[in-house]
Structures are given as structure tokens and as C-alpha cells.
Amino acid sequence: MGTHDGYHLWADAHAFYDSPLIPATTHHADLLTGQTAAWEQRLEATPNGALLRNNALFDALSGDGPLYFLHVTHALEEISEHGFLYPSGGCLVGSIYCAPLTVEGGGFRMHNLAQYVLNKEAPAFVSKVGEGRKPTPLIFEIDRPQRAYRGLAGVDYLRLGSIHLSIYNNLEYLLSHAERYTLREAVVSRVKNSTALLALAAAIAFEDARVAPGTFLKVLDEAIPRLPILGYLYFEALAEYLMLHSRTEQTQRLAQRGEFNNWLYKEALFVSFPDMAGKFDLSKFRPAPQNFDKILARIDASVDAEHARGYLRDRISYLVATRLFTPGRAPESWHRTRWEFDSLATLMGPLLGHLIHRELRTFGRYPDFYFYFDQHKALQAWNYWNHMDIIAPFNGTMPKGEVGINPAYPDLEYRIFRAAQDDAGRVHPVDQLKLTIAPRLVDIKYTLMRNNKWSVPNSTPK
Incomplete structure (x- = not known):
């Protein structure tokens, strides 16, 4: 297999757990080396962090x-x-x-x-x-x-953005010229109108900016309808937090047999969105920020809501930087961004790929x-x-x-x-x-x- 068939893209889309938890050999290691090492230690130091390696x-x-x-x-x-x-x-x-x-x-x-x-x-x-x-x-x-x-x-399906973009570039001529133009403009508009969240996450991940957790989750909540991939990031970050930090008897019993407690994130989903059974769509995972404490208390009383909010602010910002921005590129001066598809693909190719992948499900003739x-x-x-x-x-x-x-x-x-x-x-x-x-x-x-x-x-x- 060679680079022409996407081998490197697929290799980068996998997490190798018999090597460092978040590999430092990625293209963006020069930008996020410190955060990468810190997250590896932070995850493994949680109450159930040992299960990340031994399960x-x-x-x-x-x-x-x-x-x-x-x-x-x-x-x-x-x-x-x-x-x-x-x-x-x-x-x-x-x-x-x-x-x-x-x-x-x-x-x-x-x-x-x-x-x-x-x-x-x-x-x-x-x-x-x-x-x-x-x-x-x-x-x-x-x-x-x-x-x-x-x-x-x-x-790791959160790392598939570059692959989605690559596949679209190969298959885009199934659409007419007008359809391709409309699709590109729709995707660019979604990103342009979500800079509040993207800039905030970038500042936290790259510059260690101090942002109140409640403020971050409010901005995230407002951005999810425009950037549906954020619902997936939110869900996975919350699932990760619950499984790593839960101290209930059930969680401890399952840990003894080498299992994370999967009921926690399942309940997080269906407590927040009971109608999702049978129509599962993480792009709609958007728990109301004002109900966050109540939702968490119903799922697992052993975790602290305030601590969870701080974790989610940090973790989701890191995931935005490593899963949605082009590897090796850190967005700068958002007000100077050139809002054109090809320019954005240079800075945020994975994000565009995720957006296109969802947009195509309902776009014009493309569902066929x-x-x-x-x-x-x-x-x-x-x-x-x-x-x-x-x-x-x-x-x-x-x-x-x-x-x-x-x-x-x-x-x-x-x-x-x-x-x-x-x-x-x-x-x-x-x-x-x-x-x-x-x-x-x-x-x-x-x-x-x-x-x-x-x-x-x-x-x-x-």
C-alpha cells in the first residue's frame, strides 16, 4: 500500500494502545507536545485510568x-x-x-x-x-x-475528517458544478458562523487561555447546530469523563473484571434524549447547559458536576485542536481568515470533511x-x-x-x-x-x- 491509496490517512485514524496513549509522533506534535503528554498522564491518573491499558x-x-x-x-x-x-x-x-x-x-x-x-x-x-x-x-x-x-x-472515528474530505474530492463530480458550489458555500458558512467556539477552543488548547467552564459549554451549545461534529466530540468527552471518574459500586465491580462502565454514557444519552432509541444521532447530542447538574446527578451521583465542566472545557478544546484542525496548523488571527473553501481546507481540512460527510446525507441528489x-x-x-x-x-x-x-x-x-x-x-x-x-x-x-x-x-x- 502506498500514500496514493490513503494508507497514511488510515494509519493516522487509528489509536495504537500498545504505544503511548495519545501518540507524540503525530504531525501536530510540535504544536501540542505538552498537552499530549499532560493528557496521557491526566487520563491514566483518574480513578479508573488503569483500564485504558489493562482491560x-x-x-x-x-x-x-x-x-x-x-x-x-x-x-x-x-x-x-x-x-x-x-x-x-x-x-x-x-x-x-x-x-x-x-x-x-x-x-x-x-x-x-x-x-x-x-x-x-x-x-x-x-x-x-x-x-x-x-x-x-x-x-x-x-x-x-x-x-x-x-x-x-x-x-477512532473522530479522526476520519481528512479521510471524508479526501473521498469527497474523489467523488465530487457526482454533483453538478452548481451543486458543488452550493455545498462548498454551505460548509464555509457553517464554519464562519462558528468562530466563537473554534477561536475559544484554539485559545484554550494552544495558549492555555483561562475561560470559565460554564461560558465554554454555553458557546459549545450554541455552535453544535452549525457544526454537528461537535455533538460527537461532546458525547465522547462526557462518556470518557463518566467512565474514568465514576466511583459507584457498579463501576468498581465492573473494573475488577476489566470493564469500563458503559451504562453511564448510555444513560447520559437516553436521560438527555429519551426519543433517540432507534434514531441514534450524536449530531443532536446537546444537553442544555442549565440542566447539566441535574442530568449528571441522575446518571452518577459519585461525580462532581463542577469538576466535570472544567474537564469538558479542557478536553473538548483539545479534541477540537487535534481532530478538527489540519495537523501541524494552528489557526491565527480569526478576523483575517479568508472564507473560501480551499483556504479553509488548508487550516481546517478535517472539520470540512466531517461537515461534508453529514451534509451529503440530505444534500440535493447526493443521498442517492x-x-x-x-x-x-x-x-x-x-x-x-x-x-x-x-x-x-x-x-x-x-x-x-x-x-x-x-x-x-x-x-x-x-x-x-x-x-x-x-x-x-x-x-x-x-x-x-x-x-x-x-x-x-x-x-x-x-x-x-x-x-x-x-x-x-x-x-x-x-
Whole structure:
């Protein structure tokens, strides 16, 4: 693989957890070296920070023997009829969304992420869909080839902005000249009208500016509708804070078995936005700043709201600088910015890529082509994973427990079983299914949950 096929972009989109937590070898290391080192220490020094390096997911991925994963579907009848299981896009790009299983008591103990999806999230979704559907757990047993990558490389979907921009540049001629002009102007306008947040985050990240946390969250709240990617950054930063700082008995019990408490961020989402079950969209993650204390108290009384606000100010500013600005570039003198697409791409290419990726879903005729945009991205991801011999990519924002199956891995050997849950909460294989994992994304029109993905021919929760 060479640079022409995006290899370097995909390498940079992965977090390598068997090297420094936030690698200092990135292009922008010269600008953010101090912050990078400080964040590595800050994260690992939190009450649950040890799980960033030592956890059950990493033990499974770096070990030997078969891999066991749980996948939940609400469409087993349709899947069985066609005989194929398709991946969907989202935080794991183009893989079958799963959570780890641990052999225990003659069956399998579910990771707490899988427990939440199977017993809370999926039933809530199915109750809306109706039609007599029910969530069905599937167990995947995957043989690990000798050549499989034993390192810990997780895809970080927050780092995909440059890839989105690159793919659009390759496929933009599916749009007319007028459509391309309109799209570019729309994206530039969104950025131009969000400089209050971007300048504030840059000042905090690059200049250590002192900004009241409440002020920052208010400006962030106002900017999210214009820059939807900020909703994703906010969600991931809050999820990270809760999982790292929670001191509840449940969190401590899960930590003893090597798991972050995934229920915390799930509850953060559905307490704030109860209608999102089945229509998951992090671009709308925008908890009202005035309700922040109440929301946090309902989720986890062991964390301090004031401390959380300060953390989120610092962390989101850092993520804006490292995920949305062009690597190696620090925006200067915002009032002198040239508000043209090509000029902005030089300074904030990843941000433009994220904005275009979302804009295209509803822009003019492009929804007809959007499937091919995501399929193109999936092909590149599969190519990189196969080059690295990665059979089970995971969500690299942090090791929550979200893991996938690479559907394009050569000679992938696996078995799929319909499962049942016993009174102790363990799952057991009931019967083997004759299903084939196919390296083709399910069409977006069948996808009911984005990023955390449900679909009809397939079904991939988060």
C-alpha cells in the first residue's frame, strides 16, 4: 500500500494502545507536545485510568484461541431468509458491531455494554418498531489465524475528517458544478458562523487561555447546530469523563473484571434524549447547559458536576485542536481568515470533511450516491485492516467494549449461533445458523440507527 491509496490517512485514524496513549509522533506534535503528554498522564491518573491499558477487551484481542463476540439483531428472520449478514457504517466504519463475551459457567458472560444493548436499548427500540419483533442475541466464534495482528489498533472515528474530505474530492463530480458550489458555500458558512467556539477552543488548547467552564459549554451549545461534529466530540468527552471518574459500586465491580462502565454514557444519552432509541444521532447530542447538574446527578451521583465542566472545557478544546484542525496548523488571527473553501481546507481540512460527510446525507441528489461514499470509505478501511491483519477492529476513542468483525478479512473462519439468556444473565448457543458475513454495507435507507447502528437486513447496535 502506498500514500496514493490513503494508507497514511488510515494509519493516522487509528489509536495504537500498545504505544503511548495519545501518540507524540503525530504531525501536530510540535504544536501540542505538552498537552499530549499532560493528557496521557491526566487520563491514566483518574480513578479508573488503569483500564485504558489493562482491560478485558485488550486481553481478548491480544491473546490466543478463538474470539467470542455478541451481536444483537431485531431482524433474524430477514437475515436468515437472505443468508447474509451485512456490516453498516458508523463508529466502526464497516464492520459487524459486537461486544466481547467471556467463557463462564458453561456459557458466556456478557460485557456490560452487551447487557445494556440486549436488555435495555434493544427492547426500547423494538417497542417503537412493533410488528412483533424481538431482539435476538447472536454469538460469534471466530478462529484467530496465526498471522492475525496481536497489537491494539483501534479506529477512532473522530479522526476520519481528512479521510471524508479526501473521498469527497474523489467523488465530487457526482454533483453538478452548481451543486458543488452550493455545498462548498454551505460548509464555509457553517464554519464562519462558528468562530466563537473554534477561536475559544484554539485559545484554550494552544495558549492555555483561562475561560470559565460554564461560558465554554454555553458557546459549545450554541455552535453544535452549525457544526454537528461537535455533538460527537461532546458525547465522547462526557462518556470518557463518566467512565474514568465514576466511583459507584457498579463501576468498581465492573473494573475488577476489566470493564469500563458503559451504562453511564448510555444513560447520559437516553436521560438527555429519551426519543433517540432507534434514531441514534450524536449530531443532536446537546444537553442544555442549565440542566447539566441535574442530568449528571441522575446518571452518577459519585461525580462532581463542577469538576466535570472544567474537564469538558479542557478536553473538548483539545479534541477540537487535534481532530478538527489540519495537523501541524494552528489557526491565527480569526478576523483575517479568508472564507473560501480551499483556504479553509488548508487550516481546517478535517472539520470540512466531517461537515461534508453529514451534509451529503440530505444534500440535493447526493443521498442517492451517499451509500457509495460510505462504501468507498469501508473499502479503504478493509484494505488497511487486511494489510495490518486486523480481524477485530475496535472503537479507538477509548476501549469501551465496542468491537467489530472485519467482513473482508481473507479466509475468515467463524461460526454464528442463535443464543438464549439464562436466569443468571449468561448467554448460551442454541443452534448454529447458516449465515455468511458479506463485505458490503447495508444501504443507508435500511439503517435506523446511525453510528450505533441498527438496520433491517443486518442489525448492529452500539
